[in-house]
Amino acid sequence: MNPTYAHMLQQEVPLAWYLLLSAALFCLGVLGFLIKRNLITVFMSIELMLNGVNLSFVTFAHQWHAVKGQIFVFFVMVVAAAEAAVGLAIIIAIFRARATLAVDRIDLMKL
Amino acid sequence: MNANLHLWLIPLLPFAGFVLNGTLGRRLPQWLVSAIALLMPLAALAVVFNAFTATAAGLPLPYVETCPIAWINAGTLHVNFSFVLDQLSLVMLLVVTGVGFLIHIYSVGYMAHEEGYWRFFSYMNLFMFFMTVLVLAGNALVMFVGWEGVGLASYLLIGFYFQRDSAADAGKKAFIVNRIGDFGFLIGMFLLLANFGTLTFSEIAAKLTTSPAWTGGILTVICLCLLLGATGKSAQLPLYIWLPDAMEGPTPVSALIHAATMVTAGVYMIARTHALFDRSPFALTVVAIVGAATALFAATIGLVQNDIKRVLAYSTISQLGYMFLGCGVAAYSAAIFHLMTHAFFKALLFLAAGSVIHALGGEQDLRKMGGLRKKLPITFWTMTAAVFAIAGFFPFAGFFSKDAILYAAFLQGTSGKVLWFVGLLTALLTAFYMFRLWYLTFLGESRSGDAHPHESPWSMLGTLVVLALLSVGGGWIGIERFAAWLAPSTGARAVEAGNQQLEVLLSILAVAVALLGWYVADRFYCRRPESPGQLAAALPAGYQLLAHKYFVDEIYTWTIVKPLLALSRLFLEWVVDMAVLGGLAWLLARVARLAGAILQRWQSGNLRSYAAWLAFGAAALLIFVFVPWTTFLAGFGIHLSMAGQ
Amino acid sequence: MHLILFIVFAGLCLAGAVNLLLQSHPISSALSLIVVMVSLAVLYLLLGAEFLAAAQVIVYAGAIMVLFTFVVMLLNAGREERTRGSYAARLVGFPAVAVILGIIATVILKAQGLGSAGLRDDITSTQELSAVLFTKLLLPFEVTSVLILIAILGAVALARHGDGEGTPGK
Numbered sequence: 001m002n003p004t005y006a007h008m009l010q011q012e013v014p015l016a017w018y019l020l021l022s023a024a025l026f027c028l029g030v031l032g033f034l035i036k037r038n039l040i041t042v043f044m045s046i047e048l049m050l051n052g053v054n055l056s057f058v059t060f061a062h063q064w065h066a067v068k069g070q071i072f073v074f075f076v077m078v079v080a081a082a083e084a085a086v087g088l089a090i091i092i093a094i095f096r097a098r099a100t101l102a103v104d105r106i107d108l109m110k111l
Numbered sequence: 112m113n114a115n116l117h118l119w120l121i122p123l124l125p126f127a128g129f130v131l132n133g134t135l136g137r138r139l140p141q142w143l144v145s146a147i148a149l150l151m152p153l154a155a156l157a158v159v160f161n162a163f164t165a166t167a168a169g170l171p172l173p174y175v176e177t178c179p180i181a182w183i184n185a186g187t188l189h190v191n192f193s194f195v196l197d198q199l200s201l202v203m204l205l206v207v208t209g210v211g212f213l214i215h216i217y218s219v220g221y222m223a224h225e226e227g228y229w230r231f232f233s234y235m236n237l238f239m240f241f242m243t244v245l246v247l248a249g250n251a252l253v254m255f256v257g258w259e260g261v262g263l264a265s266y267l268l269i270g271f272y273f274q275r276d277s278a279a280d281a282g283k284k285a286f287i288v289n290r291i292g293d294f295g296f297l298i299g300m301f302l303l304l305a306n307f308g309t310l311t312f313s314e315i316a317a318k319l320t321t322s323p324a325w326t327g328g329i330l331t332v333i334c335l336c337l338l339l340g341a342t343g344k345s346a347q348l349p350l351y352i353w354l355p356d357a358m359e360g361p362t363p364v365s366a367l368i369h370a371a372t373m374v375t376a377g378v379y380m381i382a383r384t385h386a387l388f389d390r391s392p393f394a395l396t397v398v399a400i401v402g403a404a405t406a407l408f409a410a411t412i413g414l415v416q417n418d419i420k421r422v423l424a425y426s427t428i429s430q431l432g433y434m435f436l437g438c439g440v441a442a443y444s445a446a447i448f449h450l451m452t453h454a455f456f457k458a459l460l461f462l463a464a465g466s467v468i469h470a471l472g473g474e475q476d477l478r479k480m481g482g483l484r485k486k487l488p489i490t491f492w493t494m495t496a497a498v499f500a501i502a503g504f505f506p507f508a509g510f511f512s513k514d515a516i517l518y519a520a521f522l523q524g525t526s527g528k529v530l531w532f533v534g535l536l537t538a539l540l541t542a543f544y545m546f547r548l549w550y551l552t553f554l555g556e557s558r559s560g561d562a563h564p565h566e567s568p569w570s571m572l573g574t575l576v577v578l579a580l581l582s583v584g585g586g587w588i589g590i591e592r593f594a595a596w597l598a599p600s601t602g603a604r605a606v607e608a609g610n611q612q613l614e615v616l617l618s619i620l621a622v623a624v625a626l627l628g629w630y631v632a633d634r635f636y637c638r639r640p641e642s643p644g645q646l647a648a649a650l651p652a653g654y655q656l657l658a659h660k661y662f663v664d665e666i667y668t669w670t671i672v673k674p675l676l677a678l679s680r681l682f683l684e685w686v687v688d689m690a691v692l693g694g695l696a697w698l699l700a701r702v703a704r705l706a707g708a709i710l711q712r713w714q715s716g717n718l719r720s721y722a723a724w725l726a727f728g729a730a731a732l733l734i735f736v737f738v739p740w741t742t743f744l745a746g747f748g749i750h751l752s753m754a755g756q
Numbered sequence: 757m758h759l760i761l762f763i764v765f766a767g768l769c770l771a772g773a774v775n776l777l778l779q780s781h782p783i784s785s786a787l788s789l790i791v792v793m794v795s796l797a798v799l800y801l802l803l804g805a806e807f808l809a810a811a812q813v814i815v816y817a818g819a820i821m822v823l824f825t826f827v828v829m830l831l832n833a834g835r836e837e838r839t840r841g842s843y844a845a846r847l848v849g850f851p852a853v854a855v856i857l858g859i860i861a862t863v864i865l866k867a868q869g870l871g872s873a874g875l876r877d878d879i880t881s882t883q884e885l886s887a888v889l890f891t892k893l894l895l896p897f898e899v900t901s902v903l904i905l906i907a908i909l910g911a912v913a914l915a916r917h918g919d920g921e922g923t924p925g926k
Contacts, residue, residue: 010757010874012758012759012872012873013874014871014872015870015871016864016865016867016870017762017766018762018799018803019864019870020861020865021766021769021770023857023861023864024770024857025769025770025792027853027856027860028770028774028776028777030853030856031849032776032777034846034850035777036785038782040782040786040827040828040831040833041782041785044776044782044785045776047820047824048776048789048792051792051793051796054796054812055799058800058808061803061805061880062803062805062873062878063871065878067880070805070807070808070880070885071889071893073805074808074885075896077812077815078900078904079900080816080820081904081907082906082907084823085823085907085910085911086911086914088823088824088827088911089910089911089912089914091831092830092831092915093914096917
């Protein structure tokens, strides 16, 4: 085998890269929240943000060998599930009242 | 003898009466209100009497009582609540509490059927409180408290029938005109403070004795300022206009406040500060001229008045002019003597007039009176005593005091002789209009129509009798003895018992003049009742001038009051109220609306916009946390020091 | 091996995320998000969190995203409309996001003491996880079950056709 290739196989990934990826995912989520015009897509960007944060938790759990980091991710997932359920129910209710899913059209408190 | 005279009780007892009747009086039965109202001045009178006997037994005067708690201690200004009893304040206190108490008794009868009986007596007690404070004051500031306070009580009592517009207006007029005088008093006090560093009368007198060469100049200015205050309170030219209108108040009020006590406060103040006035011949001359001029002026107006109380009001102004004349020729004890006798007979005149008014069911017009001699005998005789006293007949009280003043004026050089002549002329006029009043009220045919006059109750008549006795015998102490007794407090320049014959001659002249006045009044109002009408028709302009009081009120209105009102309206209403305040309010409203309009756009309801601002906030927070500010700012040369480093 | 796997799946993650932003139909965005989540599951495995990787696929990709897809299809959400955008979002939001990313990146890159990950045997076993979860963190665990119950109730209450409520245009 090629020594450089073998070397590459043994290479370790600095945790900083994981964290950078996590930051990138988070910021892309925020960006999506700002850009997208469909209510459901906006909601999906929120899920993206949550995932980015989960990744950073797992990274740090790996660094400190702490199980608690992973347990926190577990709880985040649970909460995200509950949130998704309720949030989508709300979106359905809004759609029934407004007949539109455009974020810019839904700007009154009173449905 | 080191007796404690408890001077502080003298004001405080009436004050307690005021508080009790003022707070509880509405619910108390009338007899209890009267009891409280009478008991307090009586108790004060008892304390004064006790002080008098102590003095007679040898207590050295002046006797000073100072409150241990200092009033003002600001830098170099030290003022205490101090009461001083000397001969001057003692005689004033006797007059104030004595005559005051008698008038309170009279009021119980006079005001018995009035609405607001309790209010009347609480105000009367309040007045007694302030008047005694004024008299007992040991320094100018405490006197000023009393000064203002009697003005307040006067306002409250003049406007007692406050539902009447004229009464309310009269009260306001009295207070405002007094305030103009008080301005002079205040300026005088400020100048005293600036030049003497103290307001205590004894200290001022002491400072003056240590610099015998200090005359004129600033002392004249101070005296003139104080004189302005005195003219306001004592109704002299030019601030006399409130006193005739003050007759709107109940008659006991006119008797107590506007005859016997409050209006004499000006005279008292000048006598109290005589040390200053003695150093300023110019100021003394001004005082004398003001007094003489006012005496004559008011007497001329009193000749043609038809309201019985108005006649007496102008008479009061005129007699006060006499007192000022006395002060102006440095015969302070003569002025105080006349103050005392005047209190007796003027109070009596007012109270008797009140008895007449009460008998006629409220009628005050002289033209509707007459023939009351038989129906109101006691009132008639007591009033006769008073009329004789004021006219200056021997041996009534007024004779001694008025003559003392005229004699002192005569001795004062050429100007003194002019003043004497003016005083003599005024005496003639005084006799005339008093007898005119006497004739119109009691003698002749009854012009009062259907009224059934009945004599007043004994609560009123008793007072009349006592005052009549005082009017008859009040002067018998004699000016020499009186002046000698008063000398330590008013200076030794009392009436000089120099030329006995001159004095007797002048007295005879004065009595003759008074008799002349009586004779003329007799001709006009008794023998030929149509003569006054004919004379008035013959000199219409003169008559109108006098009847309209020389149009002084109108002149004041057009030259002072109306321009002031217009200026105030222009400045305060247009400029300040509408432009400044209105504009300010308008501006604030506009700014608020504008800010709201701008901020409103931020709350659009747009989700994305909110999200953007959230991100912005998060970014700002991160910047704030993670940027190393100390090194960042150090790069710009700004060095921060963090706490704990 | 680890590096290659990381590069591949991290790339997939980013690609999916970017695609989520670029697509105009919500269903395409949903599918991109599923790609992201599955890639993340692999990354969790690389970091030794095997339970979480499984949970990620089962719960996140398998339940939540399916729910999203259901709703998209239920509401028949079409392509995104061109609506009047929000100026604030572009003017304020974009720089803000850039700043956030920049600062976090700077902090991460400057941090000392971060280790590295490789193919090692430090996989967290499920047994370890549950040992902590069911003993020390039992209460939060039970509370989350209550939370889910509430979420169910809420969703049912919000989304049902009420009596005369929820009709469009009312």
